[in-house]
Structure formats: C-alpha cells, structure tokens
Amino acid sequence: MTLPTEVPTAVEDVAPRSGVVRRFLRNPLGLASAIILALIIIAAVLVPVLGLPDPNAVNLRDAMKPPSPQHLLGADSSGRDILSRLLWGSRINLLGAALAVVIALIIGVSAGLIAGYYGGWFDSISSWFNNFTMALPGIVVLLAVRAVVGPSVWIAMAVFGVLLFPGFFRVVRGAVQTVRSELYVDAARVSGLSDFRIIGRHILTVVRAPVIIQIARLLSIAIAIQAGLEFLGVSDSSTASWGSMLNDGFRKITLNPILILWPALAVGLVCMALVLFANAVRDALEDRGKQGNIPRRARKATDAAHPQEQATSAGALQPESALLSVAGLKVAYGYGRTEKEVVHGVTFHVEQGEVLGLVGESGSGKTQTAFSILGLLPEGGHVSAGSILFDGQELTSLSETQRASLRGTDIAYIPQEPMSNLDPAFRIGYQLTIPLRKRLGISKEEATRRALALLARVGIVDPEKVFKSYPHEISGGMAQRVLIAGAVSCNPRLLIADEPTTALDVTVQAEVLDLLRDLQRETGMAVIMVTHNFGVVADICDRVAVMQAGRIVEIDDVDRILSQPSQDYTRRLLDSMLEDGPVRPYPFEDASSTDNTPVELPVSAEAKE
Numbered sequence: 001m002t003l004p005t006e007v008p009t010a011v012e013d014v015a016p017r018s019g020v021v022r023r024f025l026r027n028p029l030g031l032a033s034a035i036i037l038a039l040i041i042i043a044a045v046l047v048p049v050l051g052l053p054d055p056n057a058v059n060l061r062d063a064m065k066p067p068s069p070q071h072l073l074g075a076d077s078s079g080r081d082i083l084s085r086l087l088w089g090s091r092i093n094l095l096g097a098a099l100a101v102v103i104a105l106i107i108g109v110s111a112g113l114i115a116g117y118y119g120g121w122f123d124s125i126s127s128w129f130n131n132f133t134m135a136l137p138g139i140v141v142l143l144a145v146r147a148v149v150g151p152s153v154w155i156a157m158a159v160f161g162v163l164l165f166p167g168f169f170r171v172v173r174g175a176v177q178t179v180r181s182e183l184y185v186d187a188a189r190v191s192g193l194s195d196f197r198i199i200g201r202h203i204l205t206v207v208r209a210p211v212i213i214q215i216a217r218l219l220s221i222a223i224a225i226q227a228g229l230e231f232l233g234v235s236d237s238s239t240a241s242w243g244s245m246l247n248d249g250f251r252k253i254t255l256n257p258i259l260i261l262w263p264a265l266a267v268g269l270v271c272m273a274l275v276l277f278a279n280a281v282r283d284a285l286e287d288r289g290k291q292g293n294i295p296r297r298a299r300k301a302t303d304a305a306h307p308q309e310q311a312t313s314a315g316a317l318q319p320e321s322a323l324l325s326v327a328g329l330k331v332a333y334g335y336g337r338t339e340k341e342v343v344h345g346v347t348f349h350v351e352q353g354e355v356l357g358l359v360g361e362s363g364s365g366k367t368q369t370a371f372s373i374l375g376l377l378p379e380g381g382h383v384s385a386g387s388i389l390f391d392g393q394e395l396t397s398l399s400e401t402q403r404a405s406l407r408g409t410d411i412a413y414i415p416q417e418p419m420s421n422l423d424p425a426f427r428i429g430y431q432l433t434i435p436l437r438k439r440l441g442i443s444k445e446e447a448t449r450r451a452l453a454l455l456a457r458v459g460i461v462d463p464e465k466v467f468k469s470y471p472h473e474i475s476g477g478m479a480q481r482v483l484i485a486g487a488v489s490c491n492p493r494l495l496i497a498d499e500p501t502t503a504l505d506v507t508v509q510a511e512v513l514d515l516l517r518d519l520q521r522e523t524g525m526a527v528i529m530v531t532h533n534f535g536v537v538a539d540i541c542d543r544v545a546v547m548q549a550g551r552i553v554e555i556d557d558v559d560r561i562l563s564q565p566s567q568d569y570t571r572r573l574l575d576s577m578l579e580d581g582p583v584r585p586y587p588f589e590d591a592s593s594t595d596n597t598p599v600e601l602p603v604s605a606e607a608k609e
C-alpha cells in the first residue's frame, strides 16, 4: 500500500519533518547560529592539519606581539600563538562540554523516562535525587573535586555532567507524565507492545524536541562553566583552553587588554550561537502545523478549490435531505495564544445511505473531522467554529451525555486498530452484549442471540467459540469483524469507519471491505470511510472529499475524482496511491432505509455450515 509520504512536491511541502527544517532555515538567527557552530566545529576538527604553530611553544621574543603574518591574532605573554591556542582550546572546551552534556543526557533522559512512565518508588527516589542535586552549589562541588582528584578538566566536566542531569530529568519526566495517559499509549499497551517498545516508539518521539533544545542550552552552560573553572585554575593550566587564556589575559589586562578579548569572544560567540540555535529549533517545532506555515501555493489552491466547501455558516449550500451536514468546521487544540487550528473550516454533507470517502495524506485532518462528528476529540481538542447537523440536530450544542447516547446507536464507529479497541480483560461476547442490552434494553438471552447472529453475519465461522474468547485469542481480522458486528449491532444511521482495513493483511482487507459493502447495502446506513487509500475509495464510495492540510480541496462523485480530478493535489495523491486494477462496481440499489430499529441480520452461508 503506497503511503502518503510518497506523494510528491505539494504533499512534501506540508510534511511536518521537512517543515521543521524549512522553518528553522528561514529563521535568520537560527541559520546564522547553525553556520557559526558548524564553522567552529570544523575549525576544531581540522586544527591539526592547518599548519598552525604549536599552541604551547614558548618564545619570549614574540611575547605580547601584535597581529602579524606569523601570528595572525598576535602572541600572548609567553610568545605563544593566540590563534593556535584558541583553536586547540576549542577542542578541549567543546569536548569537555560535550562530555558533561552526554553524561547529563544519559542519566537525565533514562531516569526521566522511567520515573515519568512507571512512577512509583523510582520516581520518588529520582525526584529526591534531582532536588538534592539542584540544591548543591555546583562550583563548590567542583572545587572540592579538584582538591581531591587534581586538575583534570575531564573529571571536572564528568562531575558537572552529573550535576546537570536535572536539566533533562525534569523536562523528560514532565513530558512523559503528560503523554503516558494518551489513548495511543494505552492502545499500544493493549495491543501487546512491550514497555521498552512503547517508550522507544511512542514516548521518545514526544520528548525528542525538548531534549534537543535542552542539549543546546546545557552545552552553552557547560562551555561557560568550563571556561570559568579553567579561569579559576581548576584545570591543568599548561593545556591550551579558552578558560586558561582568559586567566592569562586577565592577569595581563593592564599591559595588553587584547589578550582577554579573543577567548572572551570565543566563549561568548559559542554560547550565544547555542542559545540562538536552541531558540530557533524551539520556534520551528512550535510553529509546526500552524496555518501560516502551509506554503502559499498550497493554501491558494486549497482556498480556491471549491469555495462552496469553505462556507462557514451552518447548513450553507447543503441539501436539506442530507443526513449529516458539516459546515465551516474548524478544530483546534489549546486556547488563546496557544490555540493551534488543525482543521480549517471544512464543509461537506452525507446523504442517507450514501458512502462518502474522506481521503487525504497523513495529517490532513481526516481523523479530526471524523472525531468531531463523533464528539470524541482527544483531550485539548475542540470544535472552534462551524456546525455539525445530524438529522437536523446540531451536534456541537449537545451535552456530552446527549452525544454519548447517539454514539453506538445512531452514529457508529469502526476504528483503525481493532486489537486496541477490544478490552483484553473481557470476553468478546460480554463486550458485544453489554452495549446491546444497555442501548436496546433487551434481555441477556436476547442480546446473546443477537450477538451470535451478528458474529455469524460478519463472517465468523465459529460464533460460539469467538463469543467465549478473549481478544488475544482471535486474529486481527476476526477482531475487526467483531468490531464491525458491534458497530452495526444497533442499526446505526451513520457509520464512521476510520481506515478500517489499514491494520489488516491484504486478503483480510478485501474480505472486510466486501463485508462493509454488503452490510451497507443491507441496512442502508450512510458511511463515512476515512482512508488514504484510493483502492478502498474505488471499491466502496459514492462520493469523495479530498483533504489536504485541514481543508477539503475537492469533493465530487467517485468516478469523476478517479477519472478527471480537478486538483493537482488529488491527481498526485491518485498517482501515488491508486493501486493497479479496475474499479469494482458497486450496486447501490435500495439503500435508503432509515428505520432505526435493530434488524435481524441474515446469517451467512459460511456461518451456517
């Protein structure tokens, strides 16, 4: 299956990762700081081959000499070449700072991850140790270490690394605590991923950005502190370093003030560049997803695509017969200055018994749109504007209880990851019958009878056995059939299927699609099929709405979208996603039943056997 990342140009323009790099490079301060840091690192790496004089070669005849072709930046009080000492010193300072930050990173990130994810005694102990370390006077500790182990810059920086660990620990622990209760982490746990994999795959990606920013900040602190320690004489003064040069320059400041200028400039420049670099990375990451960052080219095309689809008033240009009318829907996360809009005013409708495909690349806003209709936006997300009319009822003004009563009965949902949506602690039968009994008020026996018939109808060969099984005892394909059975159990009028075949293998995908087609035809329910796969669209949809970057760029009949899309974006999406093979015809006869009473679904031939 071709994934959206393979869609060329315009899609790549809005891909989050490349967007971060582009935004970073567009920030002049970020770019300048990156260039300065790169030049300093290159100079530090290449210094042995630059043919500069020995940084420690004393030549009293050259003492305090001003800049000359022989000493480009002049010579110090012992006649040593200042440029050579600066560049050799940069190695010591950069490596010393890197050592401290790597130690802080290893201790802080691993302790922060474990403390944030597991909590408990480890969290208590590590938090206590974090507070204790923060309370220690760092310089006093380093001076004490020097008194015990001698003037080694490496030992001093290693100890400083331990003292710096709270810088990472607090950031990582806080981020992990926020993210560990997210649904997708629960879903990953439920689907059987080990903690190690969950932390590696789901948690580390969340803390990556703050950690990168923190690395740059702590590096600048470590360089300044290291130079300060060398200035105080904590390290070996015979080694060329920025701090020892500062010390030398300070002692001769009345004789030649320029001696202190070069190392001070070096320390100041690197620290400033690191801080600016960190700020630019933060700005680039925080701007991710803002509309202002969608390339103007893409935005123009989007806005001009179908102006009627960008209507903002409720029900504008929507057919009265529509079962669902979404108008000017905007979805945002956060409030006030931190509000981030992810869906920018989408308008579409779904007729009774119609199958509407919602297609688009990853991150285009399909799921957010679907969740808005279901009233299931993740924490922090809200409908910031627009209207969702379902059967003439404005969903956005309903209470949570009213919306909950619609879910499962009038509006059903089939998720992408079947396994994560079945509770591993309960048998399949229990999970199917409880909603039936609660919503339809039927007896346990009646609910069991219906659940078994539903399991048979969705193609489960041994319904009795699956009824008594726990989720881990059935395959992914069977789990998806169980969820489909659950979704259609109360005869919904609208079914929202969020990439229902993505997590399944190819043969099972086809079977599940066939099943959905048959069920849709039998019950006459309307379907919103969220997908990034035009094969699925061709298979099952009547009309298609194409989404890009939180907007609908094109909406039309499936045949027209597939044969003559009006937007370049749709064409590119089609080129990259459409599988070879003919569009399977789908006879939508008699798909208009709106009766909401549960029907006896026919038992499949396979199940009868």
Ligand SMILES: Nc1ncnc2c1ncn2[C@@H]1O[C@H](COP(=O)(O)OP(=O)(O)OP(=O)(O)O)[C@@H](O)[C@H]1O
Binding pocket: 289, 333, 342, 360, 361, 362, 363, 364, 365, 366, 367, 368, 369, 378, 379, 380, 381, 532
């Ligand atoms: N919890 C959240 N907090 C903030 N932004 C979010 C959240 N969930 C999604 N988004 C943002 O909303 C935008 C649309 O996401 P959405 O999940 O709707 O995309 P999608 O088209 O369904 O993609 P996919 O096919 O990958 O599921 C993305 O830019 C995403 O970063």
